[in-house]
Amino acid sequence: MSDRTKMLFHRMLALTALFWLTSALPLSAEHWRQPSEATTLRSLGITAVSPEAQAAAMRLADILRRIYPDAAFPLASEGDGQTGIAVGTVQDFPALAAALNITIAGGDPAADQGYEIKTYPQGIAVLAATVRGLDFAVADLLHALGYRWFFPMPKWEVLPAEPPATLGVHIRETPDYISRRIWPGWGLWPYMRGQDQDTPRWEKLNRKGGFDLRTGHAYERFVQQHQSQLQEHPEYLALVKGERKGNKLCTANPGLQKLFCDWIVAGFTGNPNLDSASADPSDGGNWCECEACARLGEPSDRALFLANRAAEAVRQAGFTSKRIGIYAYNLHSPPPAGTADRDVVVSIATMFIKGGWKVEDLIDGWQARQATIGMREYYYGNTRPASGWGGDLNYITSTIPDFYRRGARYMTSESTDAWGNAGMPRYVASRLLWNISEDPAAIINDFLARAFPRSQAEIRSYFKLMNGPNRPILSDDLLGRLYRCLAAALTLADGSPAEQARLYDLAAYVRAAELTHALDNAPTLENYLALMNYAAASRDRRMVHAYSMSRDNRPFLPAALRGQTIPDIDWKTDKLITDAEIDGFIQAGIKNFALLPFTPIAFSSDLKLAPLAIAPQRGEIGPGRHIRHFHLWSDGQPFKLGVTGGLIAHYRDRGNVKISLTQIGGPSETGELETVVYHDASTPPDGQPYTLSVIPRHAGLHRLEVSDGSDSTLLEWPEGLPVAILVDRDNYPATNGTLFFYIPANAETLGFYAKTQRGLLQAPDGRTLLNLQNHNGHGMIPMPEDCRGNVLTLKNFSGTFRPLTVPPVLSLYAHLLLLPN
Known part of the structure; x- marks a missing residue:
């Protein structure tokens, strides 16, 4: 997509957002519970008439017998459910549903998973809208009784210490996310697989699963299963450097389109119970170079074109409630020019994005093309704490609700099966995917109180x-x-x-x-x-x-x-x-392992200009990659910013350099604390210098963001502009150059973390306090008298340096510091 197209495209978003938020998204999610007439639990039997309900009822009975070992909870496969625990759909027990005014009903992929639980003196109605909701209803009933299964291993199952003798509730639930899947990349040991093993049972009892949206790379499988047809018709394969080869397809070829669509339809014909089929392209590049495919547009347009054709073919074959899944990933991550079919679900990848796009812009962009949105997450994290999103509770508890509010309704996440690092956040995720409004703090408190009642503090x-x-x-x-x-x-x-x-x-x-x-x-x-x-x-x-x-x-x-x-x-x-x-x-x-001899100090990220009466001295900020943030103090006047992108030549396919300036505080037309006041995406990644005229609206603190799609970009800052890099817990990027930071007058020592390839830590007079050559870890050094209330220099350093006991702000000028307010 050209930059002009992107500019027009972003203008269009504002016009389309309200329409999509009010008319295109499923709005059937419900979460409410209130008191109801109580029933005595130990005396109840369980009735379930359909095979699906009987399977759910057996799981319920097994756990109830362990919660209440003196009760039998006998199972019956016939009856009207008027007494005891009735497990089934509303259609299984119509008279009971009518008597209790239970009205839960299906009709869309979210509502089909809904259920109502209502107690009354003679028993409990556990009724789902369809069979999809049976396991979720059983799970919620057990949750109401105090049963928990936190991690999918037997020792992490917790029965209530004092199970209630009676229960009086009326619960009505449908999920926020239609699909809730977190799966281990590389899989599990063979002996851990199978529906009777711990993980599938744990998923049911934590309301995971839901609509089975398939989005994995599909082109490879198509090619493998059609070798004879592709040998006869090599023109169905992508044309790459003059050859028809690989796992990409010539999506413009009518014969290929028919063969691919027939293959998708055959999957549903062979298994009508499938919810969806994937039409996602193979991983990597090697997209077709023929003229006909070029006329279809960029890779995103081609991937969507074939998915749209498949969705239409599936409907024409009589399958009217199926979905076709693709990712917005790699080269086909940018929003297309075309419009998505109503039955195509596009799952936005949060990593491996091309073109320099941000996740929130991709969500908005694909929604503007009428796509139903899912998320393709990466909850990684294995043997190294603080590495990966899987163990980052703040990331999980903020993004799951945020993605939903932006329009996402499906979630699939690759993860690592490392419960020591990511177990508690993953359990919290399972709760939030069902109900984004559930309080994470309450979930965590419940987890600690039940799993660790004696040692929770x-x-x-x-x-x-x-x-x-x-x-x-x-x-x-x-x-x-x-x-x-x-x-x-x-x-x-x-x-x-x-x-x-x-x-x-x-x-x-x-x-x-x-x-x-x-x-x-x-x-x-x-x-x-x-x-x-x-x-x-x-x-x-x-x-x-x-x-x-x-x-x-x-x-x-x-x-x-x-x-x-x-x-x-x-x-x-x-x-x-x-x-x-x-x-x-x-x-x-x-x-x-001795503990650090200092305690890290938390500082505010609200920065103020703090000029010092010392000799003016300017440092240097070298090139950097990824998304980087710089804080600056503006006088409200325009300034010239030099930008050179594409410093890594083989990464110049990742889109133009994007610069945005956000005003923090101060006057705002919208009343928000932060206001984007400038945005530019005109700098090509060609290794040549360009000059931008950046125009603030008001004086004060601003944050400048640079995004280059993980290429490398050099900024040339104007003389006299106070610029700094905040290196707190959430921002400690690798940097190179010469920078300055402040030592308060009462700081007798400097505690820090450094992972540096080179550099010198220098006192105000230029003498070396510490050589940072190949430093890796924490450190502490005493602060001489002449350093206190003064500025230290990080000279010619490369890597990460994070002060932990003094303000964590590295400034471009020694005399024009930005310091916590």
Whole structure:
């Protein structure tokens, strides 16, 4: 899409947004519960008449018998459900539904999953709109009784300590997200698969699943299954450098279109119960270069064109409630010029986006083309705490509601099966995907109170370190804090084997993080084998994703060892890690990992100009990649900004450099704290310098954002403009150049974290306080008298430097600082 097209396209968004928010999105989600006449639980039988209801009723009865071991909860396959627990659809028990005024009904993919639960003196009606909602209704009834299954392993199932004798509720629910799928990339061990295994049962009892939206790359499978036809018609394959080859298709070819659509229709004919089919292109590039495909437009237009044809063919074949799924991903992530068919669902990838687009703009852009929106997330996070979105509770609790409010109705997320790092956020995600308005703090409090009733005050600190808003990076200090926290929690949980078992699982994860830290610090074969062998020996605990590590060792194998013969790992070892061994790891960890001799200080991100009466001195900010933010103090006048994009030549396909200026505070036409006052996307990624005239509206604090699609961009700042980089917990980008930061007058020491390739930390007189060559980790140095109330210099440094006990702001000018207000 050209920049002119993008400009026109963004103008169109404002005109179309209201229409789509009010008319195109499913609005059937309901979440309400109120008191009802109570019933006595132990005396009830269970009636379910359909096969689907009987399966759900059997799961309910099994758990009820464990909650109430003195009750039988007999099952019946016949009856009107007027007494006892009736599990089924409204159609299964019409008289009961009418008597209790239960009106839940299907009609769209969200409503079809709805249910009502209503107690009355003779029993409980557990009635779903369709069979899709049966498992979800059962799960909610059990939740109301205090049953929880937090992680999909037996020891993380928690029965209520004091189950209620009676229950009096009326619940009516339909989900916010129609599809709620979080799945492990690389999968699970074979013995963990199957509908009778822990994970599928856990998903049902946490209302996961829903509408089965299929969006995986489909072209490869199509090519594999049509080898003979493609040999006969090579023109169906993409033309790449003069050859018809690969897994991309010539989407403009009518014969290919028919063959592809017939294949999609055949899938539904063979299995009419399928909800959807994927028409997503194969991964990577190699799109067809023929003239006919070029006339269809960019890759997004071609992917959508074939998906639209498939959706139309499916309807013409008589399948009127099916969906066709594709991703907005890689080269086909930008919004197309064409319009989406009503039955095409486009799942926006939050990573691997081309063209320099931001996720929120992609959501708006595809909606403007009438697409139904899903999200394709990446909840990664394995053996390294504070790495990946899977363990980032703040990210998960903010984006799930935000994406929904922007129009997303389907969610699929690749993840790592590492419950030690991402377990609690993933449980919270399962609740929010059903109801975006549920309070995350209440979910977490319930989790801690039930899973760790004796040690919850102590173990809260563990999860704050692991998943909280200020997740520390992997370090000796973090390991020391986690081990000390777990040791204290185990003491508090003495006498509760179930609670201690869960604590030992968490400690098993910390040991994996410890071995990862050792490998980071010394990337040797010995340390690599220690980590991988430990993952194999702790695989049943599922605290780290051992199966993915067995299939893809690239994230862990040191670069120096690649190409060498590496000893095999016994991934099926029967020498599993014991709790006694974990006790040893905890005690050794407390002994070996000292805590930092300083406490990090939290500073405000509300910055003010703070000129200093010292000699003027300007530093330098080198080129950088990805999305970067700079804070600046504007006098309200226009200024010239030099921009050179495309500094990595082989990444020049990622779109123009995008610059936006956001006013923080001050006058606002909309009343918002932050106002975008300038935007430009005219700078091509060609390695040549360009000059922009940036026009603020008012004086004061602003944030300038640079987005280059992960290419590399150099900015040339005008003389005298106060510019700074905020390096707090949420913003600590790798930087290179020479910058300055302030040491308060009362700061006797400087505590910091640095991961730098080079650089010198210099006092005001230029003497070196610390050489940052290949520094990796935390540090602390005393502050001489002449440094206090003054400015230090980071000279010719490259990497990440984050002050932890002084204001975390790196300024371009020594005498024109931006400091926390």
